[in-house]
Amino acid sequence: MRRAPSTSLVDLLGETRAQVVDTLRPAPASVAQVAARLELSEPAVRRHLQVLERDGLVVAETVRRQGPGRPTTRYALSDRARRLYPDHSADFANELLDFVENEHGRHSLLQFLRWRQGRQAARYAAELADVHDPGERVARLAELLSADGFLADVSETVGPDGRPLLKLHQGHCAISDVAAEHPEICAYEAALFQRLLGGRLSRRLTIAGGDGICVCTITPPDSIPTTTPANEPT
CATH class of the missing domain: 3.30.1380 (Muramoyl-pentapeptide Carboxypeptidase; domain 2)
Structure with missing residues (x-):
């Protein structure tokens, strides 16, 4: 289910990228997790994350699986992105x-x-x-x-x-x-x-x-x- 991002984020980033940033706010997530939460395709989410990473708003981190399998890439908000939210x-x-x-x-x-x-x-x-x-x-x-x-x-x-x-x-x-x-x-x-x-x-x-x-x-x-x-x- 899509969550509504703040108006200020939409004005700054556009609606979809603001939704991606809002989705990552509680905790890091993989491309697949973001895509599922926002009901978007994984290629579309990956493109948005690449732009956000280029702009210094998200950082990619590699997480090794417990047991066999390839490591997973998760995306987290940068300090710069967190400063876009209210700060008291x-x-x-x-x-x-x-x-x-x-x-x-x-x-x-x-x-x-x-x-x-x-x-x-x-x-x-x-x-x-x-x-x-x-x-x-x-x-x-x-x-x-x-x-x-x-x-x-x-x-x-x-x-x-x-x-x-x-x-x-x-x-x-x-x-x-x-x-x-x-x-x-x-x-x-x-x-x-x-x-x-x-x-x-x-x-x-x-x-x-x-x-x-x-x-x-x-x-x-x-x-x-x-x-x-x-x-x-x-």
Whole structure:
């Protein structure tokens, strides 16, 4: 019996592939099992699975039979496919941060954000250690942010005083639902960038604030800081 897939999956994948994905959601299944559940031919199911595998939405796994016989190929949803379904992790994170602040005080929330900034700074600083040109350093940071899901890039402009300025854009915020409830996260992120890049940095636009994009304007330093002390938001 066919099960009705969610409207969002149908819009994204088309009805039949959405049904295939929905069928695999509870547990991995073989081509024959999917075909039987959806009342489709096995060749048709195999074609849909090939497309879904190409798009990174399913993964094939070989299962050896107990006893004689050839191994069976089963298909399972990838992490990418599971992210197409409702995810309440942002609600959980907001509740956790609210609990910390309400039960232990605002200083505990800020202590957590300082701790998080330190972890991020250590990871990014290791990647930036051999990049000494200020412009290249911002560009490399943008690459690292993009790898973390923040869709970052850099543009160059000139300030009113004629000095070169760099603009770090983030077209996506991987934690926007949490940052919208706790704007301190944005402030500590800007402080993190200041800590890594040196120079002067200001942020006027944030996705969490409803602007559709995050933009930091950076006046590059004359030299890259050799240490990265903990920075507080200004």
